[in-house]
Amino acid sequence: MSESPNGFGISVKLQENLCLLGQSEVFEDGSALLEKLLGLNMSAKQIQRVSESYGALIEEKEQNSIANEEGLKAEKEKPLTYVMVDGSMIFTREDGWKEIKVGRIFSAESIVKVQEKRKEITESLYVCHIGKHTDFLDKINNHVECYLNKVCIGDGAKWIWNWADDIYPNMVQILDLFHALEKLSEYAKAQYPDIIQKNKWIETQKEFLLTDKVATVIKTVSETIPKTTEAKKTQEALVSYYTNNQTRMLYGTYKEKGYCLGSGAIESAHRNVVQQRLKLSGQRWSLNGAQQIVNLRAYHKSNRWDEVVELIKMAA
Numbered sequence: 086m087s088e089s090p091n092g093f094g095i096s097v098k099l100q101e102n103l104c105l106l107g108q109s110e111v112f113e114d115g116s117a118l119l120e121k122l123l124g125l126n127m128s129a130k131q132i133q134r135v136s137e138s139y140g141a142l143i144e145e146k147e148q149n150s151i152a153n154e155e156g157l158k159a160e161k162e163k164p165l166t167y168v169m170v171d172g173s174m175i176f177t178r179e180d181g182w183k184e185i186k187v188g189r190i191f192s193a194e195s196i197v198k199v200q201e202k203r204k205e206i207t208e209s210l211y212v213c214h215i216g217k218h219t220d221f222l223d224k225i226n227n228h229v230e231c232y233l234n235k236v237c238i239g240d241g242a243k244w245i246w247n248w249a250d251d252i253y254p255n256m257v258q259i260l261d262l263f264h265a266l267e268k269l270s271e272y273a274k275a276q277y278p279d280i281i282q283k284n285k286w287i288e289t290q291k292e293f294l295l296t297d298k299v300a301t302v303i304k305t306v307s308e309t310i311p312k313t314t315e316a317k318k319t320q321e322a323l324v325s326y327y328t329n330n331q332t333r334m335l336y337g338t339y340k341e342k343g344y345c346l347g348s349g350a351i352e353s354a355h356r357n358v359v360q361q362r363l364k365l366s367g368q369r370w371s372l373n374g375a376q377q378i379v380n381l382r383a384y385h386k387s388n389r390w391d392e393v394v395e396l397i398k399m400a401a
Contacts, residue, residue, distance in 0.1 A: 093131075093134075093135055093138075095135075096401075097394075097397050097398055097401045099125075100135055100139075100397050100401070101393070101394055101397055102119075103115075103127070103131070103132045103135040103136060104135060104136050104139050104381055104393060104397070105385070105390075106118065106119070106132055106136075107132050107133065107135065107136025107137075107378060107381065108136060108140075108362065108378055108381035108382040108385055109362065109382070109385075111365065112129035112130070112132045112133045112136075113129040115129065115132045116128055116129040116131075116132060119132075133374075136377070136378060136381060137373070137374055137377040137378065138377075139377075139381065139393060139396055139397060139400075140376070140377025140378055140379075140380040140381045141373075141377050141380075142396045142400070143377075143380040143381065143384060143392075143393070143396070144376060144377065144380055146392075146396070147224060147227070147380075150227055151223050151224065151226075151227045154227075155227065164192070164193060164194065164234060165192065165193035165234050165235075165236060165344075166190065166191070166192050166193070166229070166232040166234060166235050166236070167189075167190070167191050167192070167193065167235075167236050167237075167238065167345060167350070168188065168189075168190055168225070168229050168235055168236070168237045168256070169188065169189045169190075169237070169238050169239070169348055169350055169351035169354075170186065170187070170188045170189075170221075170225060170237075170239065170245055170351065171186070171187060171239070171240065171242075171348065171351045171352070171354075171355065172184040172185065172186045172187070172242075173185060173187070173355045173359060173360070173364075174364075175215075175359065175363050175364050175368075175370060175375060176364075176368060176369050176370065177215075177369065177370050177371065177372055177375065178369050178370065178371050178372075179371065179372055180372070183215060183372065183375075184215070185213060185214070185215045185359055185363070185375070185379065186213070186214050186215075186218060186221040187211065187212070187213050187351065187354050187355055187358060187359060188211065188212035188213075188221070188224070188225045188228075188351075189209050189210070189211055189350055189351050189354040190209065190210040190211075190212070190225075190228055190229055191206050191208060191209040191210070191350070192208075193343070195207045195208045195209070196345070206350060208388065209350075209354070209386070209387060210228055210387045210389075211354060211358050211383040211386050211387050212224045212225050212228060212383065213358065213359065213376075213379040213380065213382075213383045214376070215372055215375055215376050215379075216372075216376075218244050222248050222252075226252065229253075235253060235255075235256040235257070236256065236257040236258075236259060236344055236345070237249050237253075237256050237257070237258050237259070238259045238260075238261055238345060238346075238347070238348045238350075238351075239258070239259075239260065239261060239348065240260075240261050240264045240348060241260055241261075241264060241326060241329070241330055246258060246333075257339075257344070258332070258333045259333055259339055259344065259345075259346065260330040260333040260334050261346075261347050261348035262294075262336060262346040262347050263347050263348070263349070264348070265294065265326075265327070265330075265334060266287075266291065266294075268322065268323050268326050268327075269287060269290055269291070269294075269302075269323065270287060271319050271322075271323070272306065272316070272319040272320055272322075272323045273286055273287050274319075275311075275313060275315040275316040275318075275319045275320075276309065276311060276312055276313075276316040276319075276320070290302045290305065293305075294334065294336055295336050295337055295340070296336075296337045297335045297336065297337040297338055299327055299331050299334040299335075300331065302327060303324055303327050303328060303331070306320055306323055306324055306327075307320075307324050357386065358379070358382055358383055358386050359379060359382075362378065362379075362382055363375055363378065363379060381393065
């Protein structure tokens with residue numbers, strides 16, 4: 086057993102295992118697993134202390150990398166790199182529900198077909214941040230600056246497009262097709278109570294969208310007289326949404342180039358990286374604790390665990 090400067094007094098390997106448990110399991114469950122599988126009596130609080138300590142070191146590592154502009158020095162010229170960012174909520178002690186922003190970065194080469202209608206992404210880099218979106222974007226920039234050919238797929242949040250416009254004007258921007266169709270469906274549901282008529286209308290407009298004719302859809306919706314107050318409300322929302330994102334809705338062109346059209350990958354990241362650990366029933370996190378645990382989890386899911394082990398060795 087080696088003494089740790091953090092005062093843990095346990096071996097490097099055990100510290101690594103505690104971090105693995107801390108990022109994957111509720112601390113109490115991790116403690117029970119250790120006792121059942123290895124006969125080790127390690128409290129939930131000890132697992133939490135060790136995990137949060139190295140989660141904090143990851144944060145320090147990331148901030149140092151940003152300060153030293155290490156992302157600019159890397160050479161990663163892959164054919165095409167997808168950058169997806171989005172936010173979801175976790176419950177905190179200090180501020181109640183708080184947004185945690187997640188970024189997922191992956192290459193087109195990592196998308197593999199596993200079934201006739203199913204693909205998987207074999208390798209991704211995840212970035213998570215609780216706090217200002219500007220600080221989150223600093224983290225993202227540090228990892229994507231080096232890629233030459235980038236595609237950003239988003240749900241229409243203005244801060245995402247502003248970031249892309251300001252920092253990466255040559256990056257392809259795509260409005261998530263599923264969000265676009267969802268807005269279309271909301272309007273159709275309010276305007277056409279007959280299901281057959283509604284579905285037929287949606288399919289017609291979808292064909293226009295998939296052949297780069299979003300202007301036709303905007304014109305069609307704008308010139309239709311709304312039948313109800315709700316229809317008028319959803320009509321205005323749809324026209325505004327499509328108009329603001331018209332240049333990001335060239336789905337026929339994107340499909341021809343082989344680009345992804347949906348943001349399902351980032352929604353999956355929220356479930357897999359954040360919610361399965363930080364959004365369980367009854368959980369209330371401190372802001373620092375949540376950031377530290379999600380840092381560990383992001384490194385684990387990004388296949389960067391060797392960097393965590395290196396941090397542990399350096400501290401031992």
